[in-house]
Amino acid sequence: MTDFVTRFRARPRADRKVTHLPDGRPPVELTHLRLDRRARAVAAWLTAAGMAGKPVLLLYPAGLDFLVAFLGCLYARAVAVPAPLPLSGSSRVDRVDRLVEDSGARLVLTDEAHVAALGGLSARTFDETAAPGELPEVDADTVAYLQYTSGSTSRPRGVEVTHGSLTHNLELFGKISGDVPVRRIGGWLPHHHDMGLVGLQLQALHAGADLVLLSPEAVIARPIRWLRAISDHRVDWTAAPDFGYAWATRRVGDQELAGLDLSCLTMAVSGAEPVRPATLDAFVHRFAPVGFRRTALNPGYGLAESTLVVTCTSRGLGPTVRSFTPASLAAGEVVATSDADGVPLVGCGEPGGMEVRVADPATGVAVDDGTIGEIRVAGPSLAAGYHGDPAATRATFVTGPDGRWLRTGDLGFVLGGQLYVTGRLKELxxxxxxxxxxxxxxxxxxxxxxxxxxxxxxxxxxxxxxxxxxxxxxxxxxxxxxxxxxxxxxxxxxxxxxxxxxxxxxxxxxxxxxxxxxxxxxxxxxxxxxxxxxxxxxxxxxxxxxxxxxxxxxxxx
The missing domain is CATH 3.30.300.30 (ANL, C-terminal domain)
Incomplete structure (x- = not known):
């Protein structure tokens, strides 16, 4: 399996492009070929600066400069550290300070518009005038970037995603897509979030597809911008958390549906948080009149420690929704029901290139199908561990006689081949x-x-x-x-x-x-x-x- 970096830089396409749609300004475009050339210049500059193997913090607004810098880091074998651009007076400032300390980054890159504002971090722009030189070979076990977890149940940890695990996860997306290659991917998720980075941006480059990007702030303000971009650019693949689909359903008015055509969309991935049947039903009901099909919905399950995707519903199948008795869910042994008081749950797809096991949280012993337990994952997409935290790595990435397994901390069960996620172990x-x-x-x-x-x-x-x-x-x-x-x-x-x-x-x-x-x-x-x-x-x-x-x-x- 050729790694992602080697594959992309060997044949960047001049007929595929990345487009950013800034709010109120003309689109900004780069062909894959031009993106590769700019990334090579950044890689040459980083290599000359001796950054191979060292962390580089990337603080960028939504746009194309981040992708150039990120690829440049991967090309130079520097360790990219995507992070949210800090805003004065926000919690993001403290978060970035923690990431600088935890990652050990001594170089912070940003765009020209934010150099002065980030002066306290000695941030700088990269030099694209550097002459591209010989790029280093990429090893599958080399850390490509640190994906910091959200910190919803603990302090953020830097997940060490290797070039090998990244490549394998991108290949999984290809399997989910099936025999029909994806042509155009579009969305608004932040580039410092694993779903936005891997599920949108890097997946488009790996698949040789066009990419259309919007800023999260623009879509939260007016979600019609997301749907309009899908319609106007004929996007066939998008991704968002359940919140995104619910927000668009509530906030897009009848008058905004005029001229909208979502019949092009064949993959609408939903993940990163619990997928609710009511959200799926409402989204279909709202946008079916403008061409959206229920079979385009693709619920999935993933996490940063597995690069991103673990399971996802394949293209064209549509979501699987089953109802279970409340008492059985509370007891941990699910019983399906057709009664009106049943609790509907959405299946997150079948395991493909990853192994999934549901185990007793206390003993680690696998439980039967239909029994709720901790979801554990094994396979080539697993990250190397947590940066600078060997104790947490040993506790989460458990090695035993049957291989290396990730303790996800999520609860769920398998039934009929589908994975159903019920909650977080620590929050139960x-x-x-x-x-x-x-x-x-x-x-x-x-x-x-x-x-x-x-x-x-x-x-x-x-x-x-x-x-x-x-x-x-x-x-x-x-x-x-x-x-x-x-x-x-x-x-x-x-x-x-x-x-x-x-x-x-x-x-x-x-x-x-x-x-x-x-x-x-x-x-x-x-x-x-x-x-x-x-x-x-x-x-x-x-x-x-x-x-x-x-x-x-x-x-x-």
Whole structure:
């Protein structure tokens, strides 16, 4: 298997291009051939600077300069470190400081527009006037880049993605596409996110496809821009988290559908967070009149420690949705049902080039199909480990008699060949022997009231009474509503659906903390709750939770 870098630089195509669609400005384009030439110049400059094997932090806005710099690092065997561009006064500044310290980067690259703003990091632009020289050979075991995890359950860790694991994962996308080669890939996910980097940008270069890019900020502001780019450029492959599809469904108005044609789209990958049947159904219903087909939806499962994709529904099959009894999901042994009160789950595809095993989290022993356990993964796409953290590497990448397996920390089960993901092991809430998943509670709260926004559900525990459910829930338009009535409506819906007591803290919009990739930081919200760090519009704790909070606050005095 020829590695990605060798393959791309051996035959960059002049008839394929990368296009960035800046908001309100003309498109910016580079052919694959021109992209390769610019990347070679960057590689020559990095090589002359002695950066082979050393980390280079890449801080870029959405656009083509990042891709040039990233390829230049790979060509020069420097270790690329994609990161979000820090904004003054934002949490991104602290995050970048941590990445600089953790990665050991001594060179920071950015575009000309941000050199002055990033002066504190001694950031600089690369020199594209350097004469391209002999490029070093790429070894499969050499680290290509550090993909920092989102840090939703712990501090961000730098996943060491090798050239070999990257190439294998890109080949998996080719298998998912099937016999019909992808022609044009388009999307808006950040280039510092694994799904945006591998699932969009690098996949387009590997497949020899055109690439159309938008900025996340532009699409969040007006999601029609994403769909319009698909329609206008005849994109056949896109990718987004469940949130992206839900956002487009809610925010694209009837008048914006005029002239839209989504019949070109044959691969719409959904991953990076739980895939909800309601989101898929609503997206199909909303955009079927302009040519979108349900068979174009491709739910998948992946994570940075496996470069990106582990499983994904193949092109043309459409999503598999099955319902299970709530009691069986809570007990960990699923039972399918056709009853109206069944819980629908979306299959994330069949394992292809990776091995997937569901195991008992405590023993590591594989469990039967239909039994919920920890998802474990093996195969050539696995990363080398965590940068500078051998203890975490040993704990997560477990080597045994049957090979090297990744403990994903995700819970799920296999049934009928399909992988179903149910939640995070560390975030699972166990109340009197029942398994409750935070995202299910959060989604039920969102559906309970029109003013419900983002929520964060988690468990708090004491030695005597076990674990208790807490929900920190944003209330949109709080100034015009009654937080007490809002809390009662949400609690009533949760009690009916889950049959357990829930403590609720109603807060204003933009209170829930999330990672750079949009995942809820439930552990952080739990800490704020216990430390009294939330400004509540209304708080309704159960007596047990009130006692836990009082004890916790006392321990911080």
């Amino acid at each position: 809430i166990i109340v009197r022997g029942r398994n409750l998943y935070p995202h299910d509670i959060e989604f039920a709260a969102l559906e309970a009231h029109p003013d419900a926004g983002r929520g964060a559900a988690f468990g708090v525990r004491d030695a005597d009474s076990g674990e208790h459910v807490v929900l920190v829930q944003e209330m949109r338009r709080a100034a015009r509503g009654d937080p007490g009535e809002f809390a009662e409506a949400v609690l009533d819906a949760l009690t009916r659906q889950f049959g357990v007591a829930v403590s609720i803290v109603v807060v204003r919009s933009n209170t829930i903390r999330h990672t750079t990739s949009g995942k809820v930081r439930r552990g952080h919200m739990r800490d704020l709750f216990l430390e009294g760090g939330l400004s509540a519009l209304r708080s309704v704790p159960t007596p047990a939770v009130a006692a836990i909070v009082a004890t916790s606050k006392g321990s911080h005095v």
